[in-house]
Every structure is written in structure tokens, then in C-alpha cells.
Amino acid sequence: xxxxxxxxxxxxxxxxxxxxxxxxxxxxxxxxxxxxxxxxxxxxxxxxxxxxxxxxxxxxxxx
Amino acid sequence: xxxxxxxxxxxxxxxxxxxxxxxxxxxxxxxxxxxxxxxxxxxxxxxxxxxxxxxxxxxxxxxxxxxxxxxxxxxxxxxxxxxxxxxxxxxxxxxxxxxxxxxxxxxxxxxxxxxxxxxxxxxxxxxxxxxxxxxxxxxxxxxxxxxxxxxxxxxxxxxxxxxxxxxxxxxxxxxxxxxxxxxxxxxxxxxx
Numbered sequence: 001x002x003x004x005x006x007x008x009x010x011x012x013x014x015x016x017x018x019x020x021x022x023x024x025x026x027x028x029x030x031x032x033x034x035x036x037x038x039x040x041x042x043x044x045x046x047x048x049x050x051x052x053x054x055x056x057x058x059x060x061x062x063x
Numbered sequence: 064x065x066x067x068x069x070x071x072x073x074x075x076x077x078x079x080x081x082x083x084x085x086x087x088x089x090x091x092x093x094x095x096x097x098x099x100x101x102x103x104x105x106x107x108x109x110x111x112x113x114x115x116x117x118x119x120x121x122x123x124x125x126x127x128x129x130x131x132x133x134x135x136x137x138x139x140x141x142x143x144x145x146x147x148x149x150x151x152x153x154x155x156x157x158x159x160x161x162x163x164x165x166x167x168x169x170x171x172x173x174x175x176x177x178x179x180x181x182x183x184x185x186x187x188x189x190x191x192x193x194x195x196x197x198x199x200x201x202x203x204x205x206x207x208x209x210x211x212x213x214x215x216x217x218x219x220x221x222x223x224x225x226x227x228x229x230x231x232x233x234x235x236x237x238x239x240x241x242x243x244x245x246x247x248x249x250x251x252x253x254x255x
Contacts, residue, residue, distance in 0.1 A: 004209075028172040030179045032212060037184045055211050057179070062198040062225035062234075063083045063170040 002053045012050065016043040019056065030057045066250065067095045071141075073249045074098040076162035078150055078178055080126040081105065082229055083194055084168035085116040085133070086238035087245075092134045094246060098142040099134070100162055103127050104149045114231040150174075152181050159189065164245050167193035168238075170225065183215060192244050196220035197237040199227030206233075208240055208255045216244050216255065 001008055003022075010018065015038065019026045031038040032055040038046060048054060075096050077084045080103035088101055103126040107117045121129040127145035134143055146158055155178065159165050165182055169175050175193060182191045196219035197206070205220040218240045223233075244255070 028176055030176055030183070032183070035212065037180055039180075057193075057195070057211055057217060058221050059172040059175040059179070059193075059195045060198075060222065060224040061170060061172045062196070062223070062229055063079055063081055063168055063175075063194060 001048060001050050004055055010048075010050070012047055014044060015046045015048050018048060018054075019043065022056070024056060024058055028059045030059070031055070032057075070094055070246070070249055071097040073164075074100065074162045075245055075249075076100040076102070076159040076165045077168055078102055078165060079168035079170065079174075080130045081111065081168065081170055082114040082231075082234040083197070083238045083241065084166070085126070085130055086235055087166055087168055087242045088130055088134060089116050089137065090239060090242040091245065092137045092141060092143075094242075095138065095141060096245075096249070098144070098161070100144045100146070100159060101127055101130055102146040102148065102150055102158055103130070104147060114229055114234045150178060152177065152185075155181050156186060159186070162189065164190045164192060164248060166241055166245060167191065168241070179215070183212075187214075190214045190216075190248050192216045192218070192241050192248075194219045194237050194241055196223045197234055198223040198225050198229055200230055200233060201227075203233075203236060206236055206240065208244055210253075210255045213253075216248075218244065 105126050107121045107129050127147050209217045
């Protein structure tokens with residue numbers, strides 16, 4: 001799958017597991033799956049697979 | 064057509080008038096962008112002066128008032144609308160209904176997420192320019208502009224949190240990169 005434009009060889013898994021695996025705090029992210037925003041309540045039941053294109057945008061404080 | 068006559072017809076919304084927003088608003092005013100919509104609910108504090116475009120005699124004023132006063136010293140004719148309120152999913156659409164571009168210039172990550180999700184999901188005609196990772200005095204060169212999708216740009220290093228300290232130079236770099244991204248988009252150049 002592609003994450004932020006980079007190719008990864010991850011197996012099919014839940015989006016929440018993938019985010020945990022990448023050590024990202026899921027609270028402050030915006031996720032786009034194949035061009036559609038994914039709501040946080042769906043992180044646990046949405047499965048991503050090898051052909052998906054994900055954008056995971058991480059927000060940290062300061063502005 | 065000159066750049067100023069093109070920009071004079073455009074409207075930009077700025078969500079937050081702190082370190083990023085006060086400097087972005089100043090740059091866009093110098094570029095004579097015809098209409099700015101500036102939103103903030105905070106007041107100017109003395110500790111803000113290390114990075115925000117305010118002056119000592121503006122401490123304790125509402126940021127939207129102080130910001131407009133600064134901009135009026137630069138340009139008397141552009142339209143400047145200010146909103147002294149907290150942006151929420153209930154009011155974002157109404158406040159920014161007329162803008163071509165929304166610039167996210169919030170401080171708190173949860174507010175950044177809220178605005179970004181809302182605009183990408185519910186305002187498909189708007190361009191969004193956000194920021195993440197602007198703190199400290201880390202290298203200039205870790206800061207990038209990323210085009211996340213057709214209409215969402217993100218400036219910053221995505222890492223440096225406010226806890227590192229918020230300092231003028233790096234905040235200004237990001238503010239200027241967001242402002243220049245806005246100018247490019249308004250001029251029809253969509254690439255980063």
C-alpha cells in the first residue's frame with residue numbers, strides 16, 4: 001500500500017493497528033483513504049489492504 | 064493583468080491570529096489580497112510578542128482588533144472582516160463561505176484536526192493550507208510544503224511540538240511559506 005506517497009509492504013489489517021504500528025498518536029491525525037476522509041470512529045473497523053492509498057497527516061501543537 | 068490586480072479580487076480566510084495568523088495576515092495585506100476574513104477568540108498577551116505581529120500597547124486587546132489595526136497601518140483599502148469567535152463545525156461554513164482559500168493557523172492540535180476534517184469533508188470547493196510542526200529552533204530545512212491532495216497543502220516538519228518553545232524565526236518561516244502557497248494558488252499555480 002501507499003502511505004503518504006511511499007510504498008509499504010504491509011499485510012491487510014485494521015487501520016487502527018496500522019496507525020499504532022507506525023507509532024502515530026491517532027488522536028491528532030487526519031486520515032484520507034483513497035481520497036476520502038476517514039472518521040475516527042471508523043479507525044477500528046476499517047480494514048486497509050495492499051492496493052490502498054493512505055494519507056496520514058499528523059498534527060502537533062504550535063501556531 | 065498585474066499580480067496585484069488579480070490578488071485584489073481574491074478572498075482568504077485565516078483561522079487563528081496568533082504566531083502564524085498575525086504574520087500571514089500581514090504578508091497577505093502587503094500583497095494587497097482584496098479581502099481577508101480573520102477569526103480568533105484570544106487576547107494579545109505580553110508573552111506573545113516574541114513571535115506574533117503585535118506591539119506592547121496592544122497587550123490585553125482582542126487579537127482580531129489588534130490584527131486589523133496593524134493591517135490598517137499597511138493598507139487602508141482592502142476589505143478586512145474579523146470574527147471574535149471560536150470556530151466549530153457549526154460555524155465554519157458560514158464564517159468562510161466567501162473565501163477562496165482557508166489558512167489553518169491554529170495552535171492546538173485538536174483544533175487543527177477539527178478544521179482540517181471539516182473543510183476536507185464538507186467544503187469541497189475550498190483550498191486548505193495548514194501547518195504542523197513549527198516549534199523550536201530546529202533546522203530551517205526540515206520544513207516542507209506537502210501537497211496532501213488536490214486542495215490540501217501542509218507546511219511544517221510534522222514533528223516539532225509547541226513544548227520545544229515557540230520562537231519568532233521558525234514560526235515566521237512557516238507563516239511565510241503558508242502565505243506564499245496561498246499567493247501561488249491564487250495566481251493559478253497549484254504545484255508546491
